[in-house]
Amino acid sequence: xxxxxxxxxxxxxxxxxxxxxxxxxxxxxxxxxxxxxxxxxxxxxxxxxxxxxxxxxxxxxxxxxxxxxxxxxxxxxxxxxxxxxxxxxxxxxxxxxxxxxxxxxxxxxxxxxxxxxxxxxxxxxxxxxxxxxxxxxxxxxxxxxxxxxxxxxxxxxxxxxxxxxxxxxxxxxxxxxxxxxxxxxxxxxxxxxxxxxxxxxxxxxxxxxxxxxxxxxxxxxxxxxxxxxxxxxxxxxxxxxxxxxxxxxxxxxxxxxxxxxxxxxxxxxxxxxxxxxxxxxxxxxxxxxxxxxxxxxxxxxxxxxxxxxxxxxxxxxxxxxxx
Numbered sequence: 001x002x003x004x005x006x007x008x009x010x011x012x013x014x015x016x017x018x019x020x021x022x023x024x025x026x027x028x029x030x031x032x033x034x035x036x037x038x039x040x041x042x043x044x045x046x047x048x049x050x051x052x053x054x055x056x057x058x059x060x061x062x063x064x065x066x067x068x069x070x071x072x073x074x075x076x077x078x079x080x081x082x083x084x085x086x087x088x089x090x091x092x093x094x095x096x097x098x099x100x101x102x103x104x105x106x107x108x109x110x111x112x113x114x115x116x117x118x119x120x121x122x123x124x125x126x127x128x129x130x131x132x133x134x135x136x137x138x139x140x141x142x143x144x145x146x147x148x149x150x151x152x153x154x155x156x157x158x159x160x161x162x163x164x165x166x167x168x169x170x171x172x173x174x175x176x177x178x179x180x181x182x183x184x185x186x187x188x189x190x191x192x193x194x195x196x197x198x199x200x201x202x203x204x205x206x207x208x209x210x211x212x213x214x215x216x217x218x219x220x221x222x223x224x225x226x227x228x229x230x231x232x233x234x235x236x237x238x239x240x241x242x243x244x245x246x247x248x249x250x251x252x253x254x255x256x257x258x259x260x261x262x263x264x265x266x267x268x269x270x271x272x273x274x275x276x277x278x279x280x281x282x283x284x285x286x287x288x289x290x291x292x293x294x295x296x297x298x299x300x301x302x303x304x305x306x307x308x309x310x311x312x313x314x315x316x317x318x319x320x321x322x323x
Contacts, residue, residue: 003053003163003232007172010164014171021167028175032145039148040125043135043319045075046152048142050162050180051172054232054256055155056190058105058284059212059304061139064153065113067316068135076133077109078124080140081117083257083288088118089127100259104287105139121147135320142183143174151319153208154184160233161195181205186315190304206315209307212236216301217244226250226277228268230258230285237282241300249277258288265293 006013045064049055061077068075081088084103092102092110099107102117109115114131118124121144125136142152156162163172174180177197186206189198198207217240224247229237234253241248252268254260272279279297281289286299306312 003172007163014164014166017170018166021170024168028143035145037145037148038122040129040136042129042133043150044125044138044147046138046142046149047155048140048152049155050174050177052174053172055157056304057140057155058108059302060155060188061109061137062112063304064137067313073135074133075113075135075137076128077113077115077137077139078121078128079103079106079109079115079117080119081106084117086117088116089124090117092117099288104257104284107287108283109139151185152183153186153188154180155188155190158189158191158193158195162197165197208312210304212240212302213305214240214244214300214302220280220300221245223247224249224277225280226272226275227280228252229282230254230256231282232256249275260289262293
């Protein structure tokens with residue numbers, strides 16, 4: 001599903017649905033009261049966000065993994081495994097596990113480092129600790145009360161911001177902004193724009209700027225492509241392709257975490273052949289394709305680059321020093 005358009009506008013429909021947001025918030029409060037938070041015995045870094053939908057958490061988690069590794073630590077990823085059937089705890093095997101079992105994001109993470117999927121976040125962190133992790137990177141879970149975090153980052157897409165700032169279903173927020181800000185050590189703002197809430201931010205929460213860069217963009221320069229994506233905000237992917245110099249003949253949007261069928265892939269191949277175009281998708285979408293159906297489909301690979309790396313480094317080092 002796509003974000004409703006009114007989530008970007010503080011209009012009549014959003015106002016009318018605000019009483020329903022109180023039910024969402026009440027559910028979160030009950031969950032917190034019924035949960036006893038626990039700590040795995042090593043530092044926990046959470047990469048989350050305030051809103052639903054894609055913001056750049058996965059590339060942020062990967063960048064954090066590289067930073068912690070460079071500092072001599074042994075980080076493991078822990079993920080809920082959204083879109084997968086396994087409850088876990090289960091250590092992801094990128095060679096044999098499938099996206100319908102563990103989720104697409106854990107497969108991407110597991111290609112970089114040890115990754116666990118677990119519906120119960122604490123159990124996943126506990127297993128990671130027992131397997132040798134001395135740092136946990138929690139992929140998503142900012143609003144999850146079961147695991148005590150030593151440091152949480154809120155990842156924000158600078159173009160989308162926080163929408164109309166209202167809580168689901170009146171807006172895209174998972175919780176009110178004030179309560180979200182109380183949980184985070186810093187905001188990681190991806191992109192060149194500055195959302196209004198950042199400009200008006202009075203809380204003492206530092207903002208770390210970053211941008212998405214392509215790793216294999218040259219492969220698509222001057223290439224005619226049919227681009228398809230089943231992510232939160234496909235337009236970001238298409239814009240990245242455009243900036244690489246790709247000639248986009250057509251685009252095809254699918255729902256976030258969409259499980260592609262053999263027929264859909266066959267239709268995409270037929271359409272690409274008609275257009276005389278290459279098929280290209282995102283790294284996450286490629287993970288959801290059955291391995292036998294990936295032939296002839298390329299992915300645009302990305303990474304997160306920080307404008308001021310020392311700013312993030314200092315935050316991480318301070319957390320590690322605090323134990």
